[in-house]
Amino acid sequence: MNPIPYGRQSISDRDIEKVIDVLKSDYLTQGPRIASFEKAFSQYVGSKYAIAVSNGTAALHLSTIAFGVKPGDKVITTPITFAASANCIRYCGGEVVFADIDPETYLLDLNHVRGLLEEAPRGTYSGVIPVDFTGRACDLEGFRDLAKEFDLWIIEDSCHAPGGWFMDLNGTKQLCGNSQYADLSIFSFHPVKHIAAGEGGMITTNDEELFNKILLLRTHGILKNDDRYLNTPDFACGEPGAKTYPGWYMEMQELGYNYRLTDFQAALGESQLERAQDGLIRRKEIAQNYFEAFQGKTFIKGQSGIIDGHAYHLYVIEVEDRLGLYNYLRSHSIYAQIHYIPCHLMPYYRQLGWKEGDLPNAENYYKHCLSLPMYPTLTNDEQDFVINRVIDFYTSN
Numbered sequence: 001m002n003p004i005p006y007g008r009q010s011i012s013d014r015d016i017e018k019v020i021d022v023l024k025s026d027y028l029t030q031g032p033r034i035a036s037f038e039k040a041f042s043q044y045v046g047s048k049y050a051i052a053v054s055n056g057t058a059a060l061h062l063s064t065i066a067f068g069v070k071p072g073d074k075v076i077t078t079p080i081t082f083a084a085s086a087n088c089i090r091y092c093g094g095e096v097v098f099a100d101i102d103p104e105t106y107l108l109d110l111n112h113v114r115g116l117l118e119e120a121p122r123g124t125y126s127g128v129i130p131v132d133f134t135g136r137a138c139d140l141e142g143f144r145d146l147a148k149e150f151d152l153w154i155i156e157d158s159c160h161a162p163g164g165w166f167m168d169l170n171g172t173k174q175l176c177g178n179s180q181y182a183d184l185s186i187f188s189f190h191p192v193k194h195i196a197a198g199e200g201g202m203i204t205t206n207d208e209e210l211f212n213k214i215l216l217l218r219t220h221g222i223l224k225n226d227d228r229y230l231n232t233p234d235f236a237c238g239e240p241g242a243k244t245y246p247g248w249y250m251e252m253q254e255l256g257y258n259y260r261l262t263d264f265q266a267a268l269g270e271s272q273l274e275r276a277q278d279g280l281i282r283r284k285e286i287a288q289n290y291f292e293a294f295q296g297k298t299f300i301k302g303q304s305g306i307i308d309g310h311a312y313h314l315y316v317i318e319v320e321d322r323l324g325l326y327n328y329l330r331s332h333s334i335y336a337q338i339h340y341i342p343c344h345l346m347p348y349y350r351q352l353g354w355k356e357g358d359l360p361n362a363e364n365y366y367k368h369c370l371s372l373p374m375y376p377t378l379t380n381d382e383q384d385f386v387i388n389r390v391i392d393f394y395t396s397n
Contacts, residue, residue, distance in 0.1 A: 056188030135311030221256030
């Protein structure tokens with residue numbers, strides 16, 4: 001059996017053709033493929049606006065800047081996530097406050113968040129960053145109710161969940177990133193994600209003001225738009241009495257960043273997006289196979305059932321002797337992974353005062369979690385091999 005990673009990109013001939021077309025064109029960056037990808041992605045998730053950026057971390061950073069996070073501001077997020085979900089707050093000088101997870105869903109615990117908000121003076125917290133971990137959609141309707149009550153903004157970290165959804169109390173399917181309940185949502189196009197562009201990210205929103213602000217911040221704070229210039233036409237032209245702006249003129253109006261996506265990455269991303277639904281169907285089939293294989297196995301704690309709106313970026317099990325299983329699988333060239341080491345126990349956050357015992361659900365989850373291979377090109381034979389090795393480890397010892 002060839003090595004089996006926990007995640008893997010799939011590049012088709014059409015993907016390659018789309019990238020080659022861009023490489024032969026006049027634009028490698030800041031060209032028409034960016035807007036095309038943004039339009040296609042906004043239609044896919046159901047948002048009004050989409051802004052392509054260089055990676056998911058850049059998407060988080062720009063989002064926190066757009067909300068004006070500054071030193072002293074407190075923002076709540078989950079410890080079971082990639083570090084960028086928390087680090088974006090620190091980039092702006094804000095204070096990260098971790099809330100515990102729900103041990104059944106592994107998502108940010110709405111009740112724990114409410115407890116933090118109710119115990120503090122009103123205005124203590126600025127926002128919350130729920131994460132659609134493993135591809136399971138957060139209850140953003142519940143978080144929106146909290147946001148209204150406590151005057152918070154919401155950034156949905158949906159890097160694991162393009163195509164995922166939850167059902168709101170009205171019985172309406174709410175796609176991750178459609179911005180019906182979150183102010184901003186962010187996505188990643190890292191190779192192991194549903195849509196692979198090498199690197200890349202996307203921010204979605206329905207708020208025109210946030211959209212325009214992030215567009216400005218994405219490209220050095222520079223804009224080229226006659227209707228929004230602050231300097232006068234005569235200054236721009238260098239001639240007194242000028243009424244119109246010259247073609248060369250542009251303005252830096254904010255301290256921005258170079259967080260742009262290239263056109264060939266956008267072309268790859270848009271091509272991948274065209275078959276994203278097929279990928280979701282296959283991921284759900286793989287999840288169903290795992291669930292059926294492990295159902296009733298007392299040595300494995302898995303999901304209680306297959307969830308309709310789950311995007312299945314990861315399939316996580318909880319086991320005893322996690323280290324033993326991890327090493328055993330590696331000895332058979334199965335490269336399972338751990339998602340994630342709790343952020344609050346990383347040395348950086350420990351030095352800010354976080355310690356073991358602060359978030360018991362997250363810490364207990366970490367001691368037992370293991371992510372099994374999950375990607376659309378995983379074959380049935382490969383999955384059977386993974387399943388059998390997991391079962392063998394516990395039944396032969």
